[in-house]
Amino acid sequence: MRLDSLYQEIILDHYKHPHGRGLRDPYDAEVHHVNPTCGDEVTLRVRVADGIVEDVSYDGAGCSISQASTSVLTDLVIGKPVADAVAVQEEFLRLMQSKGAVEPDEEVLEDAVAFAGVSKYPSRVKCALLGWMAWKEATLRATAPAGQDRQVAADERANA
Amino acid sequence: MRLDSLYQEIILDHYKHPHGRGLRDPYDAEVHHVNPTCGDEVTLRVRVADGIVEDVSYDGAGCSISQASTSVLTDLVIGKPVADAVAVQEEFLRLMQSKGAVEPDEEVLEDAVAFAGVSKYPSRVKCALLGWMAWKEATLRATAPAGQDRQVAADERANA
Amino acid sequence: MTTGLDVEAVRKDFPILQRRVHDDRPLVYLDSANTSQKPRAVLDALAGHYELHNANIHRAQHVLAEEATAAYEGGRDKVAALINAPSRDELIFTKNASEALNLVANTLAWRSPYQVGPGDEIVITEMEHHSNIVPWQLLAERTGATLRWFGITDDGRLDLSNIDELITERTKVVSLVLVSNTLGTLNPVAAIAARAHEVGALVVADACQAVPQMPVDVTALGVDFLAFTGHKMCGPTGIGGLWGRREVLEQLPPFLGGGEMIETVRMTGSTYAPLPYKFEAGTMPIAEAVGLGAAVDYLTGIGLDAIAAHEREITSYALDQLHGVPGLRIVGPDTPVDRGGAVSFTLAGIHPHDVAQVLDSVGVAVRAGHHCARPVCDRFGIQATTRASFYLYTTRDEVDALVRGLDEVKRVFA
Amino acid sequence: MTTGLDVEAVRKDFPILQRRVHDDRPLVYLDSANTSQKPRAVLDALAGHYELHNANIHRAQHVLAEEATAAYEGGRDKVAALINAPSRDELIFTKNASEALNLVANTLAWRSPYQVGPGDEIVITEMEHHSNIVPWQLLAERTGATLRWFGITDDGRLDLSNIDELITERTKVVSLVLVSNTLGTLNPVAAIAARAHEVGALVVADACQAVPQMPVDVTALGVDFLAFTGHKMCGPTGIGGLWGRREVLEQLPPFLGGGEMIETVRMTGSTYAPLPYKFEAGTMPIAEAVGLGAAVDYLTGIGLDAIAAHEREITSYALDQLHGVPGLRIVGPDTPVDRGGAVSFTLAGIHPHDVAQVLDSVGVAVRAGHHCARPVCDRFGIQATTRASFYLYTTRDEVDALVRGLDEVKRVFA
């Protein structure tokens, strides 16, 4: 195994110095996701205003891959129009599901290209996706027709 | 395979000309046994008087082995003291479970020694035992303390 | 052969077919509806898995675990594709078809939009295998529902004349066999499923005898569940499958609880994994899934169409030959139309056990009994039948050996 | 080695141990609590069965069926003898231990003298595998019973201080693990079973980690049920076992319904087969039972006492070595007293996933996560652990490789 292909410098940096960590107000939706295999968890909040991802904040415990990928996520999506951010998420998902067979689009993914090596380790793909899937769900809720979103988010909080 | 070792002349004779067949009165206990694999069935009645197996009668459908062995059974046990008949049943059971490794006791088993070959065919052992196990249970009931036996037998008939 | 299948080449793939029995007679294996034999490719897949990749799956981060997980999930992909499942996540591995059918019957007892209760009705048929009868009897008994069933016509077809009395607004489930293991009948499942869906019932197809023999497409059948078993389709023992429609599976409660089927476990309560894992508790038959994947590759390599054509051809030949045997009566459709490759029969005055035993003595392996479908025997007023069943490795010569064997049976019991 | 076991000779029996991983490094397999590797004798038994004797069992009259039936039932004899079962009829084959535990929990929901209902209590422990938690949660939820549990002390033992509050007249079932797969703890099951029997409760022992490693005697333990799994004891995947006391098994209702578990099936109702068949529905894992029988022969050939002594020796050595690693904390008993060969630990500041991943890169296979026992992690306030686990083929050199690997972990995450 090329261990370096997994633990790229960028990943270790984000792991040791995570960006966007800590739950913040205000937010429109909060979700809680779990990796059933290992129990890693993330609680993630999204604030959307005028079609822009205004803020993403999170808290949780997990391995270097899950922590770093959530940190990179916040860098990439905060400040972007929702549609653009969703495109980034989709590209990241495609890369993770590629089993190493896809060349990542550096234009879109920026720092997240460092995770290309993870796609060769199926058991770690879930780690890399933990924060991203949480963000996707939270954003869906935050942008759902008014009334519906707040309710779902509130239910989720009640369950968390 | 020595097919002859299974289908001995005696067995085929008893199959074609069964002894003791047809349900008769009076009786003290009646049981109904089934071979779950093939659906073969026997209904068997036992009459015990003064410690003697006075009558065994039966009806049912089954293969040559099950029919012949029930026919041989009636020859061997009718008229014997219960204890002696039970000894015959036990010896027959021992022979059937021997996988061909036991020399049958001809003194005790008489015609039933013809079934020695069956013990090498585990799937047919159940056929050979169908009537014998039914007889054992019926006799147990017929000789149980009064009150108990009749009740059990009645239950059994209700279920049959 | 008139079909595209080279039976002699196929036979070389099956080591057991070289076996000699009883005084060096060649084995004539006509018991494939009971269990199929296994090609070398499947045995190699099993051995290769254990020798190189064995590990538990979905749990560890080491290379063996990654390989074993990929191999297991690869098995799922292959099986899902074989039955044209809309999604691989709808394909649940079980230990056999019986567990698959019990999974459905068992979960319907508990709270869900599909829960069965007093006054509800479950409809099956008189030609079901015990594995598609007893689970529904238990469900009915435990929930207060009523079990009803389609009868069988004299020529071994489903009697659909009273379908509108049987399938009503009260019907919650209709469960029936696609190809009968005793009669051989191929049932019009798509049409019955359409009727059942009109009244909102769930439809379960028992495809144990169909999946090995012919192209089966869950979407075309229009059912909600399809059960089948690995050991009858050239795969190992210890594995079966249940396909279910996502919307239904997602709303059913869990069946077995334990490792792997969970999302989060707290002492005070648990949440469950997404499909298919929600229904896969504990360490699954991992090597068996790999072996079954190899079996699917083997079958699709030959082609299910070619296998089905061979099955029709050999069954037709067998029916013809058996028609010529005096005293022999076919139990089930006696033409090759809409039927699979299991042919049950009786021989006047000779018990099926005895028929099978004498056939065995000349090397011909068949099954005698009620074939785990006792109500079929009751229906035809018989105790049992002898059944010969065919598969992709069966030759006309083997059918001839069966017919010759029946002469020997008559000689012994003359 | 100080024990009677010749580890180098044993290793030659396991083909996979020759495997090289990642740039030609020797495989150091320290994940046997997850699943064990398989000796050649087991692989040969599987292949031999499929190549010569494959047939369905208990059903047909031909020579293959007779042979396969004898082989399958021979597997039962061996397994029953291994755990000193009073009768072979009390040994039921399942697909894994999870199914075995679910069999008990599931049948207790239905009518029998043992039926669990509202107000009844089920007692488990906080150190159970999910497979011994979720089935009881489902049972409690479905019947209105209450689930209670023993806690864990700081040093990883069961906290029995409140046993008299937990096990009361309301207790219907006590189910607990004999050897924990996460902490390694060996629990005083016999003493707890005695207490539970005083109040008339049934006792279930989860012996998944014990049966492979040490002599286990169901009579000496005094339990009513014992569950275990084939793949952790050198056997194939796809098979597990449940031993149960005859009186209890006989009175429980059936679990799965279908072929083989019946006496007579009529459309209007069925009766069931005697033990053990009443609980074996459908085509069983036949080849797997044969393989498990070969595994039992292999283990008893070496001797369970010798295996247990080796396990103690290697675990003791590993604990010593791991104590010397700065920042490493053992989760579970950190002396070799009353424990099995699974050693969980955390490494300060480094997530177990990362520990395991770096270890894998140097060829050391361990497992990281909650090991299907998440409540244990909750109890210790951690997310996960890294777990090394040993078996009869584990050497001191392999433990040394683990310790060296931990240096590499620290280098990467410095």
Ligand SMILES: Cc1ncc(COP(=O)(O)O)c(C=O)c1O
């Ligand atoms: C203690 C314990 N119980 C139960 C199980 C479940 O066994 P299986 O996965 O074979 O069902 C395991 C292993 O995974 C275990 O270690």
Ligand SMILES: Cc1ncc(COP(=O)(O)O)c(C=O)c1O
């Ligand atoms: C039609 C049918 N249904 C169900 C089954 C049960 O399959 P299994 O025994 O593999 O559970 C069989 C085979 O035995 C069958 O032929």
